[in-house]
Amino acid sequence: MSTTVSHDIDRVPDAAELERYRAEAREWLAENMPPLDPRADPNQQTKEHVKDLARRLHSGGYSGICFPREVGGAGLTRSHHRVFCEEAADYELPIYLGTPGLSIIAPPIMEFGTEQQREHVAAMLRGERLFVQMMSEPTGGSDMAGALTRAERDGDVWVLNGSKIWSSGASRADWGLVLVRTDWSVPKHRGLSMLLLDLSLPGVTVNTIKMVDGSEEFCEEFFDDVQVPHECILGEPNDGWTVANRLLFHERQSVGGGSPYHFNRPKSARSSARGSDLVGIVGRNGREADPVARQLIGEAHANELVGRQLISRVSDAVASGVLPPIAGSLLRLNTGVTAMRRGSIALGLAGTEGATWEDGDDADHPADQFILRQASCIGGGTTEMQRNLISERLLGMPREPAADKDRPFNEVRRSRREENTR
Numbered sequence: 001m002s003t004t005v006s007h008d009i010d011r012v013p014d015a016a017e018l019e020r021y022r023a024e025a026r027e028w029l030a031e032n033m034p035p036l037d038p039r040a041d042p043n044q045q046t047k048e049h050v051k052d053l054a055r056r057l058h059s060g061g062y063s064g065i066c067f068p069r070e071v072g073g074a075g076l077t078r079s080h081h082r083v084f085c086e087e088a089a090d091y092e093l094p095i096y097l098g099t100p101g102l103s104i105i106a107p108p109i110m111e112f113g114t115e116q117q118r119e120h121v122a123a124m125l126r127g128e129r130l131f132v133q134m135m136s137e138p139t140g141g142s143d144m145a146g147a148l149t150r151a152e153r154d155g156d157v158w159v160l161n162g163s164k165i166w167s168s169g170a171s172r173a174d175w176g177l178v179l180v181r182t183d184w185s186v187p188k189h190r191g192l193s194m195l196l197l198d199l200s201l202p203g204v205t206v207n208t209i210k211m212v213d214g215s216e217e218f219c220e221e222f223f224d225d226v227q228v229p230h231e232c233i234l235g236e237p238n239d240g241w242t243v244a245n246r247l248l249f250h251e252r253q254s255v256g257g258g259s260p261y262h263f264n265r266p267k268s269a270r271s272s273a274r275g276s277d278l279v280g281i282v283g284r285n286g287r288e289a290d291p292v293a294r295q296l297i298g299e300a301h302a303n304e305l306v307g308r309q310l311i312s313r314v315s316d317a318v319a320s321g322v323l324p325p326i327a328g329s330l331l332r333l334n335t336g337v338t339a340m341r342r343g344s345i346a347l348g349l350a351g352t353e354g355a356t357w358e359d360g361d362d363a364d365h366p367a368d369q370f371i372l373r374q375a376s377c378i379g380g381g382t383t384e385m386q387r388n389l390i391s392e393r394l395l396g397m398p399r400e401p402a403a404d405k406d407r408p409f410n411e412v413r414r415s416r417r418e419e420n421t422r
C-alpha cells in the first residue's frame with residue numbers, strides 16, 4: 001500500500017516562507033476568484049460552476065495544496081493549506097470538489113489506487129471530474145459493512161445491482177465510489193469491495209430527493225446489471241473494508257474540520273454560513289444590549305474557539321502518532337454537537353422573526369438552518385456512532401455485542417424487506 005502523499009505535509013515552514021505565500025495567495029485570490037456572497041448556499045453551486053472554480057484554482061496552483069506534484073498538486077504543507085483557507089474566507093470556493101471529492105475520496109485513491117486510478121485525482125484537481133460517495137443504503141447507513149448492494153464477477157466485468165441513498169450531490173457528479181458486497185459466504189466485513197463507478201454507464205439511475213427546505217442535494221441511485229470493468233476495483237477484491245476504513249478516517253477528518261484537503265473557512269460570530277450571522281441577527285431585532293443574547297453569542301463564539309483548538313490538537317496528535325487515527329471521531333463529534341447548538345442559538349436569538357419572512361427578503365433565515373441542524377449530527381457518521389467509536393476504540397471500553405460477528409453474511413438473519421433486495 002502506498003501512502004497518501006509523497007512529501008511531508010507536516011513539515012513546519014518558517015514564518016517568512018508562510019508570509020510570502022500568504023501575500024501571493026491574497027493577490028492571486030483578488031484577481032482570480034469571485035467574491036463570496038455570504039447568503040449563497042454553497043451546496044447549491046451547479047456542476048459547471050464548481051468545475052469553473054476548480055479550474056481557476058488549478059491554474060493558480062491552489063486546487064490541491066497538500067497533494068503531491070505527481071498528480072498535479074502543489075506538494076506543500078498543512079500550514080500552507082491553512083494560510084490559503086484563511087485568505088480565501090471571503091471568496092467562492094468549489095465546495096463540492098473539496099467535500100467529498102478531494103478530502104474524502106481522493107486520499108483512499110492515492111493510498112490504494114493503481115497509477116491509472118490516480119488519474120481520477122489529477123482530473124479532480126484540474127476541475128474535470130466530480131465524485132460522489134455512495135456508502136449508505138435504504139436499509140441503514142450506520143452499519144456500513146452490512147451493505148446489500150452487490151457485484152458479481154463475470155469475466156472482465158463486475159455486474160452491479162442494488163441501490164444507495166443519501167448520496168450528497170450525486171446529480172452533479174461524474175463518478176462515484178461505491179461499497180458493494182462481492183462475497184456472501186464470509187463474515188460481513190470480509191466480503192466487501194470498493195468500486196470506482198462511471199455514472200454514465202448503462203443501468204445507473206440517479207434521482208434527486210427534495211428536502212424539507214426545498215433543496216435537492218440528496219440523491220438515491222439504482223443499479224441494474226451495470227457492467228463495471230474489473231480495473232475499477234479500488235484495492236483488492238473482497239478487501240473493500242480496508243479501503244472503507246481509510247475513507248471513514250478521511251471523512252471524520254473532513255467533516256470534523258481537520259482535513260488538509262478540504263476547503264474549510266474559519267468561522268466567527270459573523271460567520272459567513274447562511275442563517276448564522278449571530279451578531280447580525282441580534283442587530284436586526286435590537287437585542288445588542290440584552291444580556292441573554294450576549295451570553296448566547298459568547299457561548300457560540302467559545303464553542304468555535306474550542307473547536308478550532310481541538311482540530312489542531314487532535315490533528316497534530318494523530319499526525320505524530322500520539323493518538324490513533326480513530327481520534328478523528330472526537331472532531332466529528334464536536335463539529336456535530338456545536339453546529340446543532342449554533343442552529344438552536346441562532347433561532348433563539350431571532351425569535352419569531354427567524355421563522356417568517358417575505359419573498360425576496362434576503363436577510364439570513366435561521367429557521368432554514370434550524371430545521372436542517374440535525375444533519376450535522378448524522379452526515380459523515382452519526383454522533384451516536386462517534387460516541388461508540390470513542391468509547392470502544394479510544395477509551396478501551398467493552399465492545400457492543402454484535403450477533404453477526406464472525407458469521408457468514410448469508411447466514412445472518414435479516415428482515416424480509418432486506419431479503420427482497422437480494
Ligand SMILES: Cc1cc2nc3c(=O)[nH]c(=O)nc-3n(C[C@H](O)[C@H](O)[C@H](O)COP(=O)(O)OP(=O)(O)OC[C@H]3O[C@@H](n4cnc5c(N)ncnc54)[C@H](O)[C@@H]3O)c2cc1C
Binds near residue numbers: 382
Ligand atoms: C448531510 C448529510 C450528508 C450525507 N452524505 C452522504 C453521502 O454523500 N454518501 C452516503 O453514502 N451517505 C451520506 N449520508 C448518509 C449518512 O451517512 C447516514 O444517514 C448515516 O450514516 C446514518 O445512517 P441512517 O440515516 O441510515 O440511520 P441508521 O443507521 O438507520 O440509524 C438510525 C439511528 O440509530 C442510531 N444507531 C444506529 N446504530 C447504532 C449503534 N450501533 N449504536 C448506537 N446508535 C445507533 C443512529 O445513530 C441513528 O440515530 C449523509 C447524511 C447527511 C445527513
